Amino acid sequence: MTKHKNHHTALHEKDGISRPESVSVTSIANITQLRKKQPTADELVKGILEHNKTALSRAITLVESTNPTHLEKAMAVINQCLPYANKSVRIGITGVPGVGKSTFIEAFGKHLTSLGRKVAVLAVDPSSSMSHGSILGDKTRMEELVKDENAYIRPSASGDTLGGVARKTREAIILCEACGFDTIIIETVGVGQSETAVHSMVDFFLLLKIAGAGDELQGIKRGIMEMADLIVINKADGDNIKKAKLAKTEFNRALHLFPAKSSGWQPKVSTCSAITHDGIADVWQVVNEYFEMVKDNHYFDAKRADQNRYWLTETINEQLKSSFYAREDITPLLEQYKKAVQNNELSPFAAAQFLLEKYFEK
Amino acid sequence: MTKHKNHHTALHEKDGISRPESVSVTSIANITQLRKKQPTADELVKGILEHNKTALSRAITLVESTNPTHLEKAMAVINQCLPYANKSVRIGITGVPGVGKSTFIEAFGKHLTSLGRKVAVLAVDPSSSMSHGSILGDKTRMEELVKDENAYIRPSASGDTLGGVARKTREAIILCEACGFDTIIIETVGVGQSETAVHSMVDFFLLLKIAGAGDELQGIKRGIMEMADLIVINKADGDNIKKAKLAKTEFNRALHLFPAKSSGWQPKVSTCSAITHDGIADVWQVVNEYFEMVKDNHYFDAKRADQNRYWLTETINEQLKSSFYAREDITPLLEQYKKAVQNNELSPFAAAQFLLEKYFEK
Numbered sequence: 001m002t003k004h005k006n007h008h009t010a011l012h013e014k015d016g017i018s019r020p021e022s023v024s025v026t027s028i029a030n031i032t033q034l035r036k037k038q039p040t041a042d043e044l045v046k047g048i049l050e051h052n053k054t055a056l057s058r059a060i061t062l063v064e065s066t067n068p069t070h071l072e073k074a075m076a077v078i079n080q081c082l083p084y085a086n087k088s089v090r091i092g093i094t095g096v097p098g099v100g101k102s103t104f105i106e107a108f109g110k111h112l113t114s115l116g117r118k119v120a121v122l123a124v125d126p127s128s129s130m131s132h133g134s135i136l137g138d139k140t141r142m143e144e145l146v147k148d149e150n151a152y153i154r155p156s157a158s159g160d161t162l163g164g165v166a167r168k169t170r171e172a173i174i175l176c177e178a179c180g181f182d183t184i185i186i187e188t189v190g191v192g193q194s195e196t197a198v199h200s201m202v203d204f205f206l207l208l209k210i211a212g213a214g215d216e217l218q219g220i221k222r223g224i225m226e227m228a229d230l231i232v233i234n235k236a237d238g239d240n241i242k243k244a245k246l247a248k249t250e251f252n253r254a255l256h257l258f259p260a261k262s263s264g265w266q267p268k269v270s271t272c273s274a275i276t277h278d279g280i281a282d283v284w285q286v287v288n289e290y291f292e293m294v295k296d297n298h299y300f301d302a303k304r305a306d307q308n309r310y311w312l313t314e315t316i317n318e319q320l321k322s323s324f325y326a327r328e329d330i331t332p333l334l335e336q337y338k339k340a341v342q343n344n345e346l347s348p349f350a351a352a353q354f355l356l357e358k359y360f361e362k
Numbered sequence: 363m364t365k366h367k368n369h370h371t372a373l374h375e376k377d378g379i380s381r382p383e384s385v386s387v388t389s390i391a392n393i394t395q396l397r398k399k400q401p402t403a404d405e406l407v408k409g410i411l412e413h414n415k416t417a418l419s420r421a422i423t424l425v426e427s428t429n430p431t432h433l434e435k436a437m438a439v440i441n442q443c444l445p446y447a448n449k450s451v452r453i454g455i456t457g458v459p460g461v462g463k464s465t466f467i468e469a470f471g472k473h474l475t476s477l478g479r480k481v482a483v484l485a486v487d488p489s490s491s492m493s494h495g496s497i498l499g500d501k502t503r504m505e506e507l508v509k510d511e512n513a514y515i516r517p518s519a520s521g522d523t524l525g526g527v528a529r530k531t532r533e534a535i536i537l538c539e540a541c542g543f544d545t546i547i548i549e550t551v552g553v554g555q556s557e558t559a560v561h562s563m564v565d566f567f568l569l570l571k572i573a574g575a576g577d578e579l580q581g582i583k584r585g586i587m588e589m590a591d592l593i594v595i596n597k598a599d600g601d602n603i604k605k606a607k608l609a610k611t612e613f614n615r616a617l618h619l620f621p622a623k624s625s626g627w628q629p630k631v632s633t634c635s636a637i638t639h640d641g642i643a644d645v646w647q648v649v650n651e652y653f654e655m656v657k658d659n660h661y662f663d664a665k666r667a668d669q670n671r672y673w674l675t676e677t678i679n680e681q682l683k684s685s686f687y688a689r690e691d692i693t694p695l696l697e698q699y700k701k702a703v704q705n706n707e708l709s710p711f712a713a714a715q716f717l718l719e720k721y722f723e724k
Contacts, residue, residue, distance in 0.1 A: 075712045082706050167711055174709065223585045225620070254616040258587070305704045312703050315714035320682045323722070341674045342667045344444050347536065349529055350437045352677035360685070 041076040048081060051180040053152055063171045064157045078171050081178035086304065088177045089291055090184045092198040094224065095208030097189060100234045102141040103274040104208055105185060109142070111280050112183055113150040120181035121145070124169050124188045124198050125156035152181060163318040166197040170311060173201065199227050200310055203300060204290055206283075210235045211247035226258055230268050230286050237273035244271040263299045265290055324359055333358065403438040410443060413542040415514055425533045426519045440533050443540035448666065450539045451653055452546045454560040456586065457570030459551060462596045464503040465636040466570055467547060471504070473642050474545055475512040482543035483507070486531050486550045486560050487518035514543060525680040528559040532673060535563065561589050562672055565662060566652055568645075572597045573609035588620055592630050592648050599635035606633040625661045627652055686721055695720065 039047070039058060047055025059081075062074045095101050109119045121142070145151045157168040173184050186202055188194045199205055207228035225231070231251050236244035251269045261267070268286050272279030294300040324330060337351040401409070401420065409417020421443075424436045457463050471481045483504070507513045519530040535546050548564055550556045561567055569590035587593070593613050598606035613631045623629065630648050634641030656662040686692060699713040 075709070075715070078709045079712055082709060086706055171709060171711060223588055226585055226588065250615070250619065253612070254619045257612065257616045308703045308706070308710050309700055311710035312700060312713050315711050316686065316717060317679070317683055319714065319718050320686055321679055324678065324682055338671055338674060341670045344448055344670070347437070347440045347444060347533060348670055348673035349533060349677050350441055351674050352681065353437070355678060356681050 041073050041080070044077050045080040045178075048077075048175060048179045049084060053179070056152065056175055056179045057154070059175050060154060060168075060172045063175070064168050074171070078174055081174055085174040085177035088173075088182045088184050089204065089287070090173060090186065090202040091287065092186045092188065092195075092202035092205045093208060094188045094195050094198065094206070095234075099208045099210050100274050101187060101189075101208055104232070104234055104272070105187060106142040106145045107274040107277055107280050108283065109145045109151055109185065110148065111277070111284060113145075113148050115284075116150075117183045118150045118152075118181045119145075119148075119183045119185065120152040120154070120173075120176035120179075121185045121187060122154050122169050122172050122176070123156035124162075124165055124186060124194045152176065152179075161318075162193055162197060163314075166194075166201070167311075167315060169198075170201050195224050195227065200307055200314075203294070203303065204229050204287055206287075207231045209233050209247070209251075211240060211243040225254075228267055229261075229263075229265055229290055230270060230283070231255070232279075232283055233269065233271045234274055236271035236279060237276050241271075247271075263290075263294050263303070264297055265293060327359065330355065330359055403435050403442070406439050407442040407540075410439075410537060410541045411446060415541070418514065418537055418541045419516070421537050422516060422530075422534045425537070426530050436533070440536055443536055447536040447539035450535075450544045450546050451566065451649070452535060452548065452564040453649065454548045454550065454557075454564035454567045455570060456550045456557050456560065456568070457596075461570045461572050462636050463549060463551075463570055466594070466596055466634070467549060468504040468507045469636040469639055469642050470645060471507045471513055471547065472510065473639070473646060475507075475510050477646075478512075479545045480512045480514075480543045481507075481510075481545045481547065482514040482516070482535075482538035482541075483547045483549060484516050484531055484534050484538070485518035486524075486527055486548060486556045514538065514541075523680075524555055524559060525676070528556075528563070529673075529677060532563050557586050557589065562669055562676075565656070565665065566591050566649055568649075569593045571595050571609070571613075573602060573605040587616075590629055591623075591625075591627055591652055592632060592645070593617070594641075594645055595631065595633045596636055598633035598641065599638050603633075609633075625652075625656050625665070626659055627655060689721065691724075692717065692721055 039055070044055050044059045044062070048059060059074075059077050062070050062077065065071075065074070093101065093105060095104075105121060109121060112119050142153055146153050154172065157165050157172075169186065173186075176184055184202075186198050188198045205227050207224060207230070209231055211233050233244045233247050233251070248269045248271050255267045255269065258267070270279055270283050270286060272283055274280070291300070294303070325334070333355060337346065337355060340346040341348050341351050401417070406417050406421045406424070410421060421436075421439050424432050424439065427433075427436070455463065455467060457466075467483060471483060474481050504515055508515050516534065519527050519534075531548065535548075538546055546564075548560050550560045567589050569586060569592070571593060573595050595606045595609050595613070610631045610633050617629045617631065620629070632641060632645050632648060634645055636642070653662070656665070687696070695717060699708065699717060702708040703710050703713050
């Protein structure tokens with residue numbers, strides 16, 4: 001920061017007539033004051049532990065910052081918050097666009113705050129940097145929940161890889177928990193790779209669907225159905241009720257064909273209407289049953305410890321990869337070898353050997 | 363080998379009566395000659411292209427060798443075989459122990475050779491190093507197929523990680539194809555991580571099941587059902603026929619709930635009996651329908667090119683990881699940090715940062 005302070009040089013300016021200031025002195029004073037106002041790590045932690053949402057938002061912004069100087073401060077805040085975190089239920093909610101995710105989360109969230117719970121809604125959407133946020137980009141989507149003093153809504157971190165977004169969301173969870181939120185909802189779109197990431201940061205995974213003409217199931221990534229602890233068929237209202245009930249029977253039958261979960265939990269299917277609020281309370285009841293069971297059989301703690309270890313190695317692996325794939329001498333070579341491998345001119349293994357030798361030789 | 367040759371010592375033996383040889387001179391000569399007989403890379407390639415199974419076996423042994431001096435020779439053989447490979451269909455077969463995998467593969471393989479096809483059966487079973495081979499460890503399991511001159515059976519490479527076994531199997535596929543085998547069957551047990559690896563080296567994925575009292579579906583890893591292009595319900599004979607037909611209906615219904623495959627293929631369900639051979643021909647017909655479709659819509663070639671690129675980056679990523687996790691100064695630190703992270707004393711991200719700094723600092 002004081003890089004140029006004590007540099008030695010033979011060049012000196014003679015004292016002469018002082019130049020007029022090119023910027024207003026008052027402006028500088030203001031900026032300096034503003035800078036001073038940036039809270040310290042300790043101040044942020046204090047604010048968070050006092051359940052101050054402004055402090056929480058600032059801390060999350062710090063965690064999301066790509067400015068490397070913010071990294072250390074962010075890590076300090078998180079590590080100080082850690083002892084106060086982890087006392088919540090973390091629920092992942094996914095579903096393709098059109099199933100009514102935000103209406104559902106609004107109705108579900110409002111139900112929870114009406115029961116006295118404090119609800120934080122975060123999102124994982126790595127596409128948001130390009131698409132300007134396909135989910136939660138606009139807080140107005142959950143108008144009522146956003147006004148609720150016992151709710152906190154935060155759009156997805158953006159401008160980053162899935163690994164980056166996932167890391168930031170995981171740390172935002174810790175901050176929200178330290179800030180007194182006892183129910184964390186992580187929203188994601190059911191079309192990309194993000195579900196696996198979300199699955200490994202939540203305790204309970206809810207898949208939102210609608211009943212329809214068969215194709216309502218298209219577009220969701222394979223493997224997601226098998227991750228679900230609960231499938232909720234939304235829009236079960238009006239003419240749709242019958243269809244929704246039918247879909248429920250079908251999904252129930254399908255879920256029984258799946259392998260047993262290591263939690264010991266048999267995945268369930270519910271119907272609800274986020275508009276009429278029918279079935280919303282039932283969804284929460286199922287979630288509660290799950291948590292009772294996994295806290296009883298200690299799966300809850302075991303899974304969280306697992307997840308922590310997973311994210312340690314995941315972060316290491318991600319960064320090992322990015323240090324390789326970002327290296328300027330590697331990138332053009334990799335493209336060349338990819339083509340050769342694709343055209344069966346070279347075995348993938350031989351190509352990898354060449355590239356790794358190059359990488360480690362420096 | 364000649365470690366003690368030029369050591370300097372003050373002790374000398376006086377020349378005296380020469381000791382009698384402790385090993386027979388003729389034996390040494392024989393061993394030397396045998397060593398000389400190790401075929402060169404060119405000789406192996408020549409043998410393989412002449413469809414010589416002994417040359418094929420020797421080349422696969424070379425690929426499987428953990429001796430680093432064999433690596434270069436193995437790569438040379440593979441790269442010379444590459445232009446002759448890739449002209450086959452590659453079928454992955456999985457199923458938990460007890461569904462009758464080997465009996466099925468024997469019946470299926472015999473049916474294929476009776477149609478004039480040349481069948482190679484390989485296995486991916488990383489557990490085999492510990493369990494001494496839960497699959498294909500014993501060639502006698504497929505007594506008839508092993509005697510068939512148009513079949514070649516090779517047990518899983520062992521004593522290695524999944525990454526290692528997968529790499530070796532992929533290269534064995536190339537060698538088998540260059541040796542004239544037009545149908546490659548990759549067998550794996552449906553309980554571990556190996557299915558994903560196998561899925562990314564085959565064109566078609568077949569899941570073997572049996573009908574039963576519900577729990578027959580337990581034990582198979584989640585996600586595998588969604589990978590399947592065909593589910594075959596085996597042991598559909600005698601009293602089991604009715605149950606198998608019922609299971610077929612159920613699976614068909616479940617499969618329709620799954621997301622569409624990018625191949626455009628709608629997964630099918632068949633029943634068969636590997637004992638009576640009922641339905642075996644139908645299985646092959648379904649496989650054929652699949653290949654007709656994906657060769658027509660060019661999915662076949664696109665997937666193979668994808669798989670080659672996948673294995674290039676997969677090999678790189680595996681080796682980047684192993685260079686980190688195997689480093690002596692990292693291993694004990696990692697254990698320490700894992701514990702801290704598990705007990706929420708440190709965030710996984712902060713722990714990863716510390717470890718990576720340590721790793722890259724050297």
